[in-house]
Amino acid sequence: MNGSLLARWRRRWWRPDPTALSAYEGLRPITLITGGSEGIGFALAQRFASHGHELLLVARTAEKLAQAQRALAATSRAQVHTLALDITSDQAIERIDAELRKLGGLCDVLVNCAGIGLSGPFADEPEEKVTALVDLNVRALTRLTSHYLRPMLVRGEGGILNLASVGSYGPGPNQAAYYASKAYVLSLTEAIGYETAGMGIRVCALAPGPVRTGFHARMGARRALYRAFTPPVSPALVAWLGFWGYRLGARVVWPGLVTPLAALSMRLIPHRLLNPIVSTLLSPRR
Ligand SMILES: NC(=O)c1ccc[n+]([C@@H]2O[C@H](COP(=O)([O-])OP(=O)(O)OC[C@H]3O[C@@H](n4cnc5c(N)ncnc54)[C@H](OP(=O)(O)O)[C@@H]3O)[C@@H](O)[C@H]2O)c1
Incomplete structure (x- = not known):
């Protein structure tokens, strides 16, 4: 793609700063995927690996990371590194930077995929659980985005793929904090994408x-009505559409046929009407 018309268009406002650029000379581009050990993150890891990206997968559980690494080694030639780390910890960025230094690499593509949900009325959720959700879905994602965006702009290449959700498009009674966190992710990503257009990088939200992952069971929504009405799509399909949307410079990707319609309806229907519908669909029915 380098040197192509599209690449030149992507860099139309980028001006190289040779002094700043020299700091990155000789470093290998690495794709950093948070939550890369399973679910959508793992499917994205497979997609990036199949296109030759060297990967650094980050998640908390070392065994799941090792499993993912073995599975990727069996299906691609890409180099895959792992780091067992809670990305909400204060030292997370330091630890990732140290790992990248050790590998002789830099964060070329950042995929912010790690996320958790909460199901049920907001008032019933313990404060620690709500704080943990905001720490991961909002704070950690924002810190990583802020930290790795600047070097990408200096280099005039690389990009960020953030996991939003169809829930980014309206209030989510019975998943209030989760929907609010994903609204933040979409808003942040679209705004940064606009601010950095023409600077050589890609910024994309996957919604x-x-x-079909363990996410819904983990958040206690296994029996919620939306599970019956909206059959889940495969992580592989989401990753395929997300990868190509990102590569082609889309600002937002809504994978599947139903998702764009759901996102559009949630944007158009007045919230007084939308709230009871969404509340019923998201009710955990324990
Ligand atoms: N599944 C869906 O229907 C759906 C729909 C729309 C959007 N999304 C979004 O897509 C993303 C991925 O969802 P998924 O379904 O793939 O979830 P998942 O299957 O539950 O996987 C979550 C991943 O994040 C990691 N993780 C969780 N907490 C972490 C932490 N504190 N630090 C580092 N890693 C952490 C997990 O590994 P460890 O537990 O080992 O840390 C795991 O690798 C989330 O942001 C979610 O909101 C999902």
Whole structure:
């Protein structure tokens, strides 16, 4: 793609600063995927690996990371590194930077995929759980985005793929904090994408509806009505559409056929009407 018309268009406002650029000379581009050990993150890891990206997968559980690494080694030739780390910890960025230094690499593509949900009325959720959700879905994602965006702008290449959701498009009674966190992710990503247009980088939000992963069970929504009405799509399909949307410079990707319609409806329907519908669909029915 380098040297192509599209690449030149992507860099139309970028001006190289040779002094700043020299700091990155000789470093290998690495794709950093948070939550890369399973679910959508792992499917994205497979997609990036199949296109030759060297990967650094980050998640908390070392065994799941090792499993993912073995599975990727069996299906691609890409180099895959792992780091067992809670990305909400204060030292997370230091630890990732140290790992990148050790590998002789830099964060070329940042995929912010790690995320958690909460299901049920907001008032019933313990404060620690809500704080943990905001720490991961909002704070950690924002810190990583802020930290790795600047070097990308200096280099005039690389990019960020953030996991939003169809829930980014309206209030989510019974998943209030989760929907609010994903609204933040979409808003942040679209705004940064606009601010950095023409600077050589890609910034994209991937906004799926329900996907077949362990996510819904973990958040206690296994029996919620939306699970019956919106059959989940496969992580592989989401990753395929997300990868190509990102590569082609889309600002937002809604994977599947139902998801764009759901996102559009949530944007158009007045919230007084939308709230009871969404509340019923998201009710955990324990
Ligand atoms: N599944 C869906 O239907 C759906 C729909 C729309 C959007 N999304 C979004 O897509 C993203 C991925 O969802 P998924 O379904 O793939 O989830 P998942 O299957 O539950 O996987 C979550 C991943 O994040 C990691 N993780 C969780 N907490 C972490 C932490 N504190 N630090 C580092 N890693 C952490 C997990 O590994 P460890 O537990 O080992 O840390 C795991 O690798 C989330 O942001 C979610 O909001 C999902």
